[in-house]
Amino acid sequence: MNLSSSYVGLIGILGLLGVGFYGLLTTRNLIRIVIALQILVKATLLGLIVAGNTSNQINLVQSLAVTVIVADTVVAVIGIALAVQIRRRVGTLDVKELSTLRG
Amino acid sequence: MQIPLLIAAIIMFAFQTFRSKRLITSALWLAGVSALLSVVFFQLGGWQVAVIELSVGAGLVTILFVFAINIVGDEVVEERSLLPRSFVVGIILLNTLLMGWFLFPVISQATEGTEPPFSTMLWQERGLDILVQIVLIFAGVLGLLGLLAEAKAPLDQPIAEQVAARRESDLKALQDSSLEKEKEYAI
Known part of the structure; x- marks a missing residue:
């Protein structure tokens, strides 16, 4: 176990979470929103591996990380397919223009 | 010494993902994040996850993004934020400070322990997870086929x-x- 690498990993987790949330809150393009979700999940994966490295339970953490990667890939695939269908039917990827509710 | 440099590069690549104008460039920066992250996983001892992340995160997902961008076109959406950027940055800084404040003391409480090998852990102790993953993959494939299917009799x-x-x-x-x-x- 290397404590300093754990601290550096923690800084990486916080940085990736910050960038992912920034992208999620500022972008209006549907595909970029899926990319922001990918970055947030990568922060989670890094968190899992850092926790496993610190607690010396890296194999348990790896088995959990595999599940996260599979779920993340399925979410990305469905998100991309939804974006493609929305572009075909509505003609735009801008989330602001997709809203048809008027209040 | 390698890990701090890699982490800095990962954060920079992730930030470049949202700074680039073209979608295809964003997808390539994301692939770079995945590739560097897999090197960090390898350095931290997660060899199997490093390989899976490199092949799935940097390979499969990037190909999917490039495929989708090829279909929808590299549309440049006006990047005017829904929320004020200063407000977003403030919230994120506050969030990061709070998370750091909670997490830094926790990570210093390192523990020692032994555990079974990865294959035993994955196939025997967490066998239910594997079943859930198989179901999830089938659900994803069926959802993708349903979403990308063309209507047989379009009612345009x-x-x-x-x-x-x-x-x-x-x-x-x-x-x-x-x-x-x-x-x-x-x-």
């Missing part, structure tokens, strides 16, 4: 109009032919 307005016009012309031709036959009989 122009096609509906074409069908109605064809029916009208057929009806008119039938009426004309019947009128001609009536005239022939009358003669």
Whole structure:
């Protein structure tokens, strides 16, 4: 176990979470929103591996990380397919223009 | 010494993902994040996850993004934020400070322990997870097929109009032919 690498990993987790949330809150393009979700999940994966490295339970953490990667890939695939269908039917990827509710 | 440099590069790549104007460039920066992250996983001892992340995160997902961008076109959406950027940055800084404040003391409480090998852990102790992953993959494939399927009989307005016009012309031709036959009989 290397404590300093754990601290550096923690800084990486916080940085990736910050960038992912920034992208999620500022972008209006549907595909970029899926990319922001990918970055947030990568922060989670890094968190899992850092926790496993610190607690010396890296194999348990790896088995959990595999599940996260599979779920993340399925979410990305469905998100991309939804974006493609929305572009075909509505003609735009801008989330602001997709809203048809008027209040 | 390598890990701090890699982490700095990962954060920079992730930030570049949202700074680049073109979608294809964003997808390539994301692939770079995945590739560097897999090196960090390898350095931290997660070898199997490093390989999976490199092949799935940097390979498969990037190909999917490039495929989708090829279909929808590299549209440049006006990047005017829904929320004010200063407000977003403030919230994120507050969030990061709070998370750091909670997490830094926790990570210093390192523990020692032994555990079974990865294959035993994955196939025997977490066998239910594997079943859930298989179901999830099938659900994802079925969802993708459903979403990308083309409608067999599209009910778009122009096609509906074409069908109605064809029916009208057929009806008119039938009426004309019947009128001609009536005239022939009358003669």
